[in-house]
Amino acid sequence: MANAHTRPVRFLLIEDDEDHAFLIRRAMQENRVTNALDHVADGEAALRFLRKSEPYEHAKRPDVILLDLNLPKLDGQEVLNAIKADAELNTIPVVVLTTSSAEADRVRAYSSGVNSYVVKPVDFLQFRRAIQDLQMYWAVLNEPAMG
Amino acid sequence: MAMVAPGPAPKGGAQPSMWLFDTSGYVPRWQSGEWTRGLGWLSIGSDAAISVAAIAFSVVLGVVILSRRARVPRVAWLFVALLASWGIGHLLNVVVFWVPAYRLATVWNVVTACLTCATLLALVPLVPRILQLPSLELANQRLKDEMTAREAAERELSATNRLLSFQKHALDEHAIVAITDHTGTITYVNDKFCEISGYGREQLIGQTHRVVNSGEHPKSFFVEMWKTICAGQVWRGEICNRASDGRRYWVDTTIVPLTGADGRPTQYVAIRADVTARKTYEEQLAHTVEALRTKSAELDRKNKELEQFTYSASHDLKSPLVTILGYCECIAEDVAKHQFDDLDGYVKRILSKVEQMRSNIDDLLALSRIGRLEDAREHVPLAAVVDEVLDLFAARVEEAGVEIVRSIEAESVFAPHEQVKQVMQNLIENALRYGVEAEHPRIEIGSATREASVEIWVQDNGQGIPPEYHESVFRLFKRLETRSEGTGVGLAIVKRVAETHRGRAWVESTPGQGACFRVIFPFAQTSLAEDAPSGERTYTTGPISPHRG
Numbered sequence: 251m252a253n254a255h256t257r258p259v260r261f262l263l264i265e266d267d268e269d270h271a272f273l274i275r276r277a278m279q280e281n282r283v284t285n286a287l288d289h290v291a292d293g294e295a296a297l298r299f300l301r302k303s304e305p306y307e308h309a310k311r312p313d314v315i316l317l318d319l320n321l322p323k324l325d326g327q328e329v330l331n332a333i334k335a336d337a338e339l340n341t342i343p344v345v346v347l348t349t350s351s352a353e354a355d356r357v358r359a360y361s362s363g364v365n366s367y368v369v370k371p372v373d374f375l376q377f378r379r380a381i382q383d384l385q386m387y388w389a390v391l392n393e394p395a396m397g
Numbered sequence: 398m399a400m401v402a403p404g405p406a407p408k409g410g411a412q413p414s415m416w417l418f419d420t421s422g423y424v425p426r427w428q429s430g431e432w433t434r435g436l437g438w439l440s441i442g443s444d445a446a447i448s449v450a451a452i453a454f455s456v457v458l459g460v461v462i463l464s465r466r467a468r469v470p471r472v473a474w475l476f477v478a479l480l481a482s483w484g485i486g487h488l489l490n491v492v493v494f495w496v497p498a499y500r501l502a503t504v505w506n507v508v509t510a511c512l513t514c515a516t517l518l519a520l521v522p523l524v525p526r527i528l529q530l531p532s533l534e535l536a537n538q539r540l541k542d543e544m545t546a547r548e549a550a551e552r553e554l555s556a557t558n559r560l561l562s563f564q565k566h567a568l569d570e571h572a573i574v575a576i577t578d579h580t581g582t583i584t585y586v587n588d589k590f591c592e593i594s595g596y597g598r599e600q601l602i603g604q605t606h607r608v609v610n611s612g613e614h615p616k617s618f619f620v621e622m623w624k625t626i627c628a629g630q631v632w633r634g635e636i637c638n639r640a641s642d643g644r645r646y647w648v649d650t651t652i653v654p655l656t657g658a659d660g661r662p663t664q665y666v667a668i669r670a671d672v673t674a675r676k677t678y679e680e681q682l683a684h685t686v687e688a689l690r691t692k693s694a695e696l697d698r699k700n701k702e703l704e705q706f707t708y709s710a711s712h713d714l715k716s717p718l719v720t721i722l723g724y725c726e727c728i729a730e731d732v733a734k735h736q737f738d739d740l741d742g743y744v745k746r747i748l749s750k751v752e753q754m755r756s757n758i759d760d761l762l763a764l765s766r767i768g769r770l771e772d773a774r775e776h777v778p779l780a781a782v783v784d785e786v787l788d789l790f791a792a793r794v795e796e797a798g799v800e801i802v803r804s805i806e807a808e809s810v811f812a813p814h815e816q817v818k819q820v821m822q823n824l825i826e827n828a829l830r831y832g833v834e835a836e837h838p839r840i841e842i843g844s845a846t847r848e849a850s851v852e853i854w855v856q857d858n859g860q861g862i863p864p865e866y867h868e869s870v871f872r873l874f875k876r877l878e879t880r881s882e883g884t885g886v887g888l889a890i891v892k893r894v895a896e897t898h899r900g901r902a903w904v905e906s907t908p909g910q911g912a913c914f915r916v917i918f919p920f921a922q923t924s925l926a927e928d929a930p931s932g933e934r935t936y937t938t939g940p941i942s943p944h945r946g
Contacts, residue, residue: 267716269746273723320712349715 262312263289264296264329265347266321274316274347277381288312293324297332300339312342316384317364319348319355327358334363345384417504423497437494444490451484472519479516482509573648573669579662581605581623593648593671595641611645613637626654626665635672647676705872713757717750724750760886767816767893776809777817779844779853786821790829797833804843807851810918816894823887824855824914832857832912850900850919858911867904891916 261278265271271289278287288309290296296317299306315333319326326346333339344364348355427437459477462469486509489502531539568574569587576585586601594601594609601608614637625632632652639645648669654662724743731740783803787794794801810817821842828840841856862870871892888902895902895916906912 267720269720269723269750270716273720273727276727320716349712349719 258286259314260286260310260312261288261314261316262296262299263287263316264291264293264321264326265289265316265318266291267318270318274381280382286310293321293326293329296321296329297324300333300336300342314384315342315344316347317344319346319359327355327362330359330362330364417501418498419500420497423499425497426494441491441494444487448484448487448491451480451487453484455480455484470523472516472523475512475516475519479509479512482512568668571670573671575601575606575667575669577605577665577667579664581665584664590669593640593646594638595644600641609638609640611637611639613645622652626652626662629654629656629660629662635676636669637676646671646673648672709872710761714754717754717757720750721747757886760890763819764886764890764893767819767890767897774812775814776811777814778809779807779817779821780805782814782818782821783842785818786825789822790825793829797829797838799829799833799838799840802839802841804841804845807844807846807853810844810851810853811920812894812898812918816897820853820891820894820916821855823891824853824916827887827914828855828857828859828912832859847917850917852915852917854913854915856911856913861908861910862904862906862912863908864906867906870904871902888914 263271263274265274275287278285288299290299298304299309302309317326317329321329330344333342333344346359346364426432455477458480462473462477486505489498489505492498493502569589573589573593574587575583575590577583583601583604586598590601591598596608622632622634634650635647636650637645637647649672650667650669652665652667655664655666657663724747728740728743731737783805787801825840825842832840839858844851844853871888892902895918899919900917902914902916904912904914
């Protein structure tokens with residue numbers, strides 16, 4: 251638990267559905283672990299945020315990316331490919347959050363180098379538990395790859 | 398005469414011939430010795446008989462030799478001379494009984510001796526050949542044997558001829574046969590050739606096979622063929638020929654060159670079989686395979702669509718469900734903690750999501766109905782449909798201050814009325830929703846007759862669509878805008894309608910310069926109608942329908 255107290259873990263949530271974003275934020279707030287959560291609603295905005303381009307010049311580098319696969323404009327898989335192709339960004343762990351349990355999606359995501367794959371469960375309790383587990387895992391057990 | 402005779406030399410001045418006949422100093426044989434009358438005449442008689450017989454013999458032999466055409470060895474003439482010489486010698490023996498011409502008789506003896514020796518010398522080298530001469534019986538037997546063998550050979554030849562003629566008959570019954578000389582000029586054609594080509598024999602003989610050239614094969618094809626047969630090799634292949642009435646026929650062909658003593662072909666025998674029926678089947682088969690391939694590709698495309706559809710449907714129907722359940726959990730937790738401030742907001746979100754699901758399901762049903770094509774097709778007047786749709790959006794058009802431009806050139810489309818209306822409605826709604834952000838919003842609605850089809854388009858002057866989305870905008874539940882009100886089904890419906898009528902839908906757009914959505918309805922829709930019994934417009938073909946799995 252040594253690292254957990256030194257600095258809050260910073261999440262970037264890439265999610266177009268406002269309600270899902272709200273529910274994820276609420277689930278995280280329920281957890282005792284201190285954290286910070288930034289949220290963008292589409293793939294293009296996500297890449298601009300990560301690359302600190304307009305209007306996100308002051309964005310902070312996230313420790314973990316939570317990525318919805320079904321996004322307008324650039325879809326989740328394309329965002330993932332862009333992140334993994336970018337030498338600056340490809341060390342940030344990516345967790346895919348999606349309602350899709352399609353095998354093809356999962357295989358594609360893993361082969362693009364995602365660190366975790368979470369299917370948004372219909373049962374919200376499960377969903378919240380999954381989010382909280384994730385938060386614990388990345389915040390407590392993992393040391394951030396880069397400062 | 399250089400003959401030197403024994404006895405006294407001739408008297409001076411006497412001729413040598415006279416010396417030969419000079420009998421002085423000799424007495425006739427009767428007067429020399431004690432000749433009895435009987436012994437004398439016996440000697441005279443036998444000498445005379447030998448003389449006559451020998452001379453006669455020589456004459457007969459000479460006549461025989463002269464009468465034979467065949468070449469006779471020279472020794473035969475020596476024999477003739479020898480026999481004559483003997484005859485004359487014995488005649489002189491008779492003469493000397495009365496005239497003592499001993500000189501002549503002696504000289505004649507010398508002549509005879511020379512002839513005898515010469516004959517002997519000429520005969521010696523002939524002995525081995527004479528010894529080899531067969532006996533007459535043997536020669537006869539040989540001649541007989543030879544004649545028997547010849548007869549047998551003739552019989553065999555005749556049998557072979559009969560077999561050959563039978564084989565030719567059989568070949569003529571089966572095959573198309575032609576023979577040409579080394580230049581390719583036809584010298585023989587059988588009845589089958591005339592029959593299949595439709596030409597008379599007299600029209601073919603003296604011509605080349607160009608008479609029946611169909612033009613189906615390139616020049617190189619025949620160049621290769623000639624190369625092969627000119628080299629004395631057999632050529633096999635399938636040739637398409639043209640009959641006198643223009644009909645084409647295919648022949649499986651074997652050309653066999655007949656080579657002369659120098660190894661060069663002197664003539665060519667072409668044996669052909671009519672394979673037109675097989676070729677026709679092969680062509681039909683190729684067409685069928687091609688059609689199957691097209692169908693298979695279409696099925697693949699449909700399967701991909703179905704996959705996409707299932708994916709979108711499962712995702713987009715599940716997503717609101719996740720939200721609804723999430724808010725329900727929130728309500729339950731807040732109620733348990735007696736916190737009631739946010740409950741109203743949660744319930745509103747739940748209701749909105751329920752509404753979204755209902756709307757999604759309605760759209761899916763609408764989409765699936767297009768696949769079933771249950772509505773009757775008619776000539777739908779486009780101007781009227783545009784009016785109808787614009788009435789629906791009148792308030793929005795006025796509110797946004799959109800300028801509507803119509804350029805309806807093609808008057809109607811042959812399709813179910815409801816579907817044409819859906820296409821118009823979705824295209825115009827799409828333009829109103831995404832294409833009216835310009836300072837002077839403008840939407841152009843048009844139709845025109847293209848090659849065998851009617852094209853409908855709706856052009857806006859909004860922000861446009863980047864090229865990478867030109868395909869995906871037509872996908873089910875695909876929205877480019879995060880905060881759009883649409884369900885993402887409208888353009889999918891447009892595409893589905895177009896494809897159901899064997900047409901297509903696409904978008905042309907440069908970002909910043911608006912977008913133009915175009916839909917093509919082909920005229921030729923007879924095959925669609927043929928799919929269903931007439932009068933009963935239940936089309937079974939069409940894009941995927943989720944209700945029919």
